[in-house]
Amino acid sequence: MAAFQIQQHVRFQHCDPAAMVFYPRYFEMINLTVEEWFRTGLDWGFQQMHEIDDRGIPTARISVDFSAPSRLGDVLDWSLAVARIGTSSLDVEIVASCGGELRLTCRSTLVQFVKSSGRPVAWSAQIKSRMQAFKEVTAAESG
Amino acid sequence: MAAFQIQQHVRFQHCDPAAMVFYPRYFEMINLTVEEWFRTGLDWGFQQMHEIDDRGIPTARISVDFSAPSRLGDVLDWSLAVARIGTSSLDVEIVASCGGELRLTCRSTLVQFVKSSGRPVAWSAQIKSRMQAFKEVTAAESG
Amino acid sequence: MAAFQIQQHVRFQHCDPAAMVFYPRYFEMINLTVEEWFRTGLDWGFQQMHEIDDRGIPTARISVDFSAPSRLGDVLDWSLAVARIGTSSLDVEIVASCGGELRLTCRSTLVQFVKSSGRPVAWSAQIKSRMQAFKEVTAAESG
Amino acid sequence: MAAFQIQQHVRFQHCDPAAMVFYPRYFEMINLTVEEWFRTGLDWGFQQMHEIDDRGIPTARISVDFSAPSRLGDVLDWSLAVARIGTSSLDVEIVASCGGELRLTCRSTLVQFVKSSGRPVAWSAQIKSRMQAFKEVTAAESG
Numbered sequence A, B, C, D: 001m002a003a004f005q006i007q008q009h010v011r012f013q014h015c016d017p018a019a020m021v022f023y024p025r026y027f028e029m030i031n032l033t034v035e036e037w038f039r040t041g042l043d044w045g046f047q048q049m050h051e052i053d054d055r056g057i058p059t060a061r062i063s064v065d066f067s068a069p070s071r072l073g074d075v076l077d078w079s080l081a082v083a084r085i086g087t088s089s090l091d092v093e094i095v096a097s098c099g100g101e102l103r104l105t106c107r108s109t110l111v112q113f114v115k116s117s118g119r120p121v122a123w124s125a126q127i128k129s130r131m132q133a134f135k136e137v138t139a140a141e142s143g
Helices: A023-041 A046-052 A125-132 B023-041 B046-052 B125-132 C023-041 C046-052 C125-132 D023-041 D046-052 D125-132
Strands: A004-009 A059-066 A075-085 A089-098 A101-111 B004-009 B059-066 B075-085 B089-098 B101-111 C004-009 C059-066 C075-085 C089-098 C101-111 D004-009 D059-066 D075-085 D089-098 D101-111
Touching: A004 A023, A023 A046, A023 A059, A023 A075, A023 A089, A023 A101, A023 B023, A075 A125, B004 B023, B023 B046, B023 B059, B023 B075, B023 B089, B023 B101, B075 B125, C004 C023, C023 C046, C023 C059, C023 C075, C023 C089, C023 C101, C023 D023, C075 C125, D004 D023, D023 D046, D023 D059, D023 D075, D023 D089, D023 D101, D075 D125
Parallel strands: none
Antiparallel strands: A004 A075, A059 A101, A059 B059, A075 A089, A089 A101, B004 B075, B059 B101, B075 B089, B089 B101, C004 C075, C059 C101, C059 D059, C075 C089, C089 C101, D004 D075, D059 D101, D075 D089, D089 D101
């Protein structure tokens, strides 16, 4: 019901010669938002996922709209909400803003794979249930 | 009429713990494809653009479909074609494949800005004309 | 007298196909340690430094000894101590460990420059005084 | 006898808000120089090394002196020479220049490991012999 929240500072390493975030670095921040959500929101850290459970969650599709540039020193507020839970896939919506100003909106589709076989695999009931807690409630669903 | 072509090797620096390209690194490759196209295809290098001409071409929107993973040692064939030339914007389609296997399809919208003012600015006639040479010819247009 | 302390998680983005930190990513972490020290330890953030005060602190020399690999999920304890304060230069010693196990030792020399002129410039008395608080006390000096 | 040579362009992705190479990116270039040397100079590519031969060559120690900044658009000439061949270790000297102007000098020690066991392992006679061809001839040795 509530989106996952995380803050990330715009560091020197993120910025291009215009002192704005170089957009490939935004994807590192997007990935870190997902990584932190799995670790603290779903209680399934990437180390456990990748190295013990033989799972990975590659991105199948991602699209980003950039609304305004971010600059060195900005502190970005990231939020992640679940848009759709599929059998082995997941759609998330990620938004970054700074001081209330929208910076980007991202929609991403992840798919869970078994690393050793390279095949997609269904989410466990437990993970699905935890994901549900971050699902956006639309007017239709809540009404 | 002909797409811009460039090869990029999948390097150690691009790969994640699954020995596949970590997707934020793909955006570095996408950016490099655009950068090389401007430099050699449009004869307008980023150093000239950013440091002498006071221009930048930030990305306003980007979406990528990932078809198959790329692995350490793969040599990717990148191609870039112009989809739409706007007044100050540009849509490009970028495709990466390896040995004929599709890896990703990207659609990106760039906007030309004056760096010092932060305002969008129209493409020059010369640049537009050069861009035209990389425009895809659709059935309707060619027919 | 006390070293500056900061924790950094080993994220997916830092790791190579061996699931260990790819060493160029350590230099991003080293830079972030310096950046955070300037911001919170010396109260002189990079945004203020670079964009308002027209200063930069490029690295003139750096050497790192890697003692043991770091892996996905590790939480690294970083510490930074001042080794030598020169007129316009600074030597710092940076150490990273995990659960008490040493991972790397770094010695780096920074030089303060005026960005617009490209010339080195002396540290202000105020910054020198703040740096002094992070200086290691050797036996000779304390004795 | 002859050093390994490779050119690398300074790309947008390498540059910081001062439009100079951000030094962690130099380490990506250094790594790429080593990677290309292994692939084309020693005929032992990283994909073969890491994924088939179960070997890795982590860096045990690295030091870099930065002589002059590199800027967007610079084409850097990299050279790598072997300084010392140990049982399982290797010292290389890497130099980058641009138009004859020295930019950096790097000394790096690599160690060959078996990936699955995490133990150092001796270079094969064949690899040692190939490395020998890139060894610098000092006055004493040649005299």
